[in-house]
Amino acid sequence: MTQPFGSAPLEPFPIKVIADVMCPWCFVGKRRLERALERLPHIEAVVTWWPFLLDPTIPPEGMDRGEYLQKKFGSSDGGEMYLALREVGREDGIEFAFDAIERSPNTVDAHRLIYWAGDPKTQDAVVERLFQLYFLEGADISDPDVLADAAAEAGMDAEAVREKLADDRDRDTILKMVEEMQKAGVNAVPAFVLGGKRAVVGAQPVDLLQEQIELAEEEFRAERYEPD
Template sequence: MRIEIWADLVCPWAYIGKRRLERALKGWTGESAEVVWRPYRIDPTAPAVSEPIDEVMRDPFVEEALQSCGPESGADGELFQVSELAAAEGIEGEWGAVWRANTHDAHRLLVLAEEEGGPALQDAVAERLLRAHFVEGRDIADHEVLTAIAADAGSGRGGELSAGGGDRRVRELLLTGKAEGVSTSPTFVVNGMSLTGAQDPALIVDFLTEAADRRPRELPEEVERMRRAEALLALRDPLGALELLVPLLDEHGSDRAVRLLAARAYFQSAQLGRARRALEELVSDGADDAYAHLLLGRTLRRQGERELAEPHLRLAAVMDPDLA
């Protein structure tokens, strides 16, 4: 059984949640479980160069970002609560982050560690990253710090960060999490079920017991990618949808469903020239596609080509009155 932890490494509840999951697994008597880390960003606007956290904690944008990190993570009043909980979970040392760090590269390091040594090595790197940020006061956006953390955990991939290692995988996983509805750090996902927040170990065991009984139907990777791209379009993220569609366009560029989904993303992202070309090809290949005619008409109208647009809009309405 695979347990995914969707979390940000600067979220204190991710560290506490990790400890509580470990306690839950000690009493777990079900099938063997492996834990994998997946990226989530609570503060995606954090600058590339870290800032002292005490200088930015009163920034309303930072405060808002922290609301997606478990319960009550922002104000000073919670610092003592979190530090006490951390101590109760066996996290030793003086608690308190020093840096507002951009965690994109730290997530890349976790991806590289998983590729190198599987979930066990990845979890060892995650533990050291969390401790470095919350206890040791180190800057986990700094490549030298990240490389040293990787080496300490037994990973030799830290040097690949400067060459962009793991970047595409992290960006795809962030989009996957968004498409799947992940909106809190941490979120535990097992067999399509999710549990949000750093819950009590007993509740985690109940969750694992219920999730273990599920056997969701496994879909081909291409179908999953299409489904997630559709979800991103519904969330008004057409550029994210296009990023997920790149491999499908490369490998299945003649597939009509892939081409139409890409055309929708072009239209939604105001790439009207690309949308028009894609839709004109679709209409040429299949004149009976009412939706392609509708979207082509709307694209032409947005380009100011009303005379060219009207025949497609009328034809779409005749072919499918629901599109009128």
């Protein structure tokens, strides 16, 4: 939409992504969102990441991966679900290395790190690296050293992150944010909140995401720049 003559600069279009970095569909959803936005260069979007706990029953130290998958899917290797996910991943440029994963993590600390990242670009870099570490390299993303290294790669202060991870600061904040998302009706991820109102749930096709972003952006602009 064209900026009204003589008005203030257009406000960036907000996209809130509710996700968990141990969720493979969230990694797929991130790739599809990126492709949808690449098709819409005229839309200045600001993407922020919000926490969700795919399985809040996982203990703080994590669980053996085979044990977790057996409990969740009835198969220690994820069975047909993971076979299908591998194919989906390849279509979106993700080579899932599920066999390399030894631990299913509790992701509260990973979400704390994302929260501390602050600005959207750093947040995105942290989220991307956590997805890569877990799904491509099989790293334990509940390990403070792994998280500190990821922070450093995203341009954050690794030692400051280590210090924060050593205590409980902002843990309650993350849990409250998760609770807020659940109260708002989010019970599956990824979930994309477009412009504060329109929501898309699931790793939907790129065409659908593009369409919904365009519609939401038009609604967002109309609310702010309609003439009196």
